[in-house]
Amino acid sequence: xxxxxxxxxxxxxxxxxxxxxxxxxxxxxxxxxxxxxxxxxxxxxxxxxxxxxxxxxxxxxxxxxxxxxxxxxxxxxxxxxxxxxxxxxxxxxxxxxxxxxxxxxxxxxxxxxxxxxxxxxxxxxxxxxxxxxxxxxxxxxxxxxxxxxxxxxxxxxxxxxxxxxxxxxxxxxxxxxxxxxxxxxxxxxxxxxxxxxxxxxxxxxxxxxxxxxxxxxxxxxxxxxxxxxxxxxxxxxxxxxxxxxxxxxxxxxxxxxxxxxxxxxxxxxxxxxxxxxxxxxxxxxxxxxxxxxxxxxxxxxxxxxxxxxxxxxxxxxxxxxxxxxxxxxxxxxxxxxxxxxxxxxxxxxxxxxxxxxxxxxxxxxxxxxxxxxxxxxxxxxxxxxxxxxxxxxxxxxxxxxxx
Amino acid sequence: xxxxxxxxxxxxxxxxxxxxxxxxxxxxxxxxxxxxxxxxxxxxxxxxxxxxxxxxxxxxxxxxxxxxxxxxxxxxxxxxxxxxxxxxxxxxxxxxxxxxxxxxxxxxxxxxxxxxxxxxxxxxxxxxxxxxxxxxxxxxxxxxxxxxxxxxxxxxxxxxxxxxxxxxxxxxxxxxxxxxxxxxxxxxxxxxxxxxxxxxxxxxxxxxxxxxxxxxxxxxxxxxxxxxxxxxxxxxxxxxxxxxxxxxxxxxxxxxxxxxxxxxxxxxxxxx
Numbered sequence: 083x084x085x086x087x088x089x090x091x092x093x094x095x096x097x098x099x100x101x102x103x104x105x106x107x108x109x110x111x112x113x114x115x116x117x118x119x120x121x122x123x124x125x126x127x128x129x130x131x132x133x134x135x136x137x138x139x140x141x142x143x144x145x146x147x148x149x150x151x152x153x154x155x156x157x158x159x160x161x162x163x164x165x166x167x168x169x170x171x172x173x174x175x176x177x178x179x180x181x182x183x184x185x186x187x188x189x190x191x192x193x194x195x196x197x198x199x200x201x202x203x204x205x206x207x208x209x210x211x212x213x214x215x216x217x218x219x220x221x222x223x224x225x226x227x228x229x230x231x232x233x234x235x236x237x238x239x240x241x242x243x244x245x246x247x248x249x250x251x252x253x254x255x256x257x258x259x260x261x262x263x264x265x266x267x268x269x270x271x272x273x274x275x276x277x278x279x280x281x282x283x284x285x286x287x288x289x290x291x292x293x294x295x296x297x298x299x300x301x302x303x304x305x306x307x308x309x310x311x312x313x314x315x316x317x318x319x320x321x322x323x324x325x326x327x328x329x330x331x332x333x334x335x336x337x338x339x340x341x342x343x344x345x346x347x348x349x350x351x352x353x354x355x356x357x358x359x360x361x362x363x364x365x366x367x368x369x370x371x372x373x374x375x376x377x378x379x380x381x382x383x384x385x386x387x388x389x390x391x392x393x394x395x396x397x398x399x400x401x402x403x404x405x406x407x408x409x410x411x412x413x414x415x416x417x418x419x420x421x422x423x424x425x426x427x428x429x430x431x432x433x434x435x436x437x438x439x440x441x442x443x444x445x446x447x448x449x450x451x452x453x454x455x456x457x458x459x460x461x462x463x464x465x466x467x468x469x470x471x472x473x474x475x476x477x478x479x480x481x482x483x484x485x
Numbered sequence: 486x487x488x489x490x491x492x493x494x495x496x497x498x499x500x501x502x503x504x505x506x507x508x509x510x511x512x513x514x515x516x517x518x519x520x521x522x523x524x525x526x527x528x529x530x531x532x533x534x535x536x537x538x539x540x541x542x543x544x545x546x547x548x549x550x551x552x553x554x555x556x557x558x559x560x561x562x563x564x565x566x567x568x569x570x571x572x573x574x575x576x577x578x579x580x581x582x583x584x585x586x587x588x589x590x591x592x593x594x595x596x597x598x599x600x601x602x603x604x605x606x607x608x609x610x611x612x613x614x615x616x617x618x619x620x621x622x623x624x625x626x627x628x629x630x631x632x633x634x635x636x637x638x639x640x641x642x643x644x645x646x647x648x649x650x651x652x653x654x655x656x657x658x659x660x661x662x663x664x665x666x667x668x669x670x671x672x673x674x675x676x677x678x679x680x681x682x683x684x685x686x687x688x689x690x691x692x693x694x695x696x697x698x699x700x701x702x703x704x705x706x707x708x709x710x711x712x713x714x715x716x717x718x719x720x721x722x723x724x725x726x727x728x729x730x731x732x733x734x735x736x737x738x739x740x741x742x743x744x745x746x747x748x749x750x751x752x753x754x755x756x757x
Contacts, residue, residue, distance in 0.1 A: 111614035111615070112614065113613075120629050120630060123630045123632070127633050137618060137630050140586040169555075194554065
């Protein structure tokens, strides 16, 4: 039986983490994530959740605790935002390299300096190469469902998963959502069993110094060196897309929600122009698309949910036949262009007929994103004259600047 | 005539963000008076902070101010002092910023005995993020992350500073407004790392969770628990139970870091 409720995005995430049966939670307060872990701490102290809560002295320690807990065989969870995620950076790479299946919610916020407590995606984007799977939710129901599915994905692939959702837009707003029944979640998400659990009866050294070359261990078994281990992380991360689709199919069978785990599409069936965006920004584009459709422009929106691994062929197959694609991002790779835009462009390169591409940067540090501005940007990009020169198509255009 | 604080405040920066009843404003005024007493040239004074309510303090002051990453104020300030030893460097921050996420930088600044003044406002809580417990939340007290009481033992910030090697350590409270500027003045004049711990109150996220009915109650508590060091020497251990010593707790002369570093440069044949 499903339980319907209206709560904040942070509480939705906390309830999903409880349902998932996380056993160790370690976190450090940072806006706008804090209410999530406060809720978990409250539920644990009240005896409503059987887990250990470790209140640490920094984000670096928070992830270190999760790494220790996961190594000892516990289902672990943490959450952070912005500079907190960056402070974890060393440990992010460690968790991925050590192949520890944990889940973290990143409540997206702009990165300092200068300080900003408001939303954008630069925190997650800056950590895209750390070896974590990254998914983006755009409403409270997706926060719940993605968090549950993320634990299973992490544990099947032995790769940690970041569930991203927009600070304030989702973390602090209230929306209706459904929570699945605890017993059903238990069946969907069996207990965590890790291959290399620390066990005094069966001692192992984990993550010791590797040499440039492969070598044989004490039992004569050939063991890969650093490069081989990292190669496998990449290969298995690419395969994680398929695992994510299978998990979603199972989730849909059990709970009735799902069917579009990599990205979901709005008005894309016959679309000539497709907007690509992640998180709540994709929702905002539905209004823009409705208005353009009303004017006879065949526009649609692709809301990307899985950002790492990057679903290159899924997305390129869908977009290669479009006339124009506009990528809107709340972050960028400084000195180049939007990171998602660059990823998308490289995915489309093998195809003979490629759509014209436009890149837009918007909403950094909580700058208001006006639907009217988005409409103008898309409409202008759809005009035939605006689809040829690299200045128009390859240079990111900034929306809402107040220079 | 009223004391002229306005000349030290950056135009257009007020009102401040602190809640009614918060003691940080009392500390800020104390710092202004101390800087006036020491006749610090504001253009040659860097005030550095990290993150938290207390770390918002430098932003209101008309001086060279740096608002840095969480816990890193002491490290940034060390950089400023090393690059410009002639500058007056003051660090402001709270207990969470200074002794949790920034604890490492705090003890190493003390160990080096670099000539800076660290004003640490200890209000027993992470106020800005909504009242999570800090390393200074008294054992048994409530915070948003310890709704049924905090099991952790605390840091005594002043003892920590003395143990780590700070050569001037003093403690007062937000109640003892006039003592704040006197101790900060002594700290600024002291050659070496000076720590001034100010026990402070956070009625919003600490007080209301821990049965303080009003700000006045919190201020009374600060008054009641305080015993000047001189008076404490004449008191029995029983009388001192639950009390906190105030005044200059420790002072010694030791070589100052930037001066020693200058010597190293000279020995190595570099330009002094």
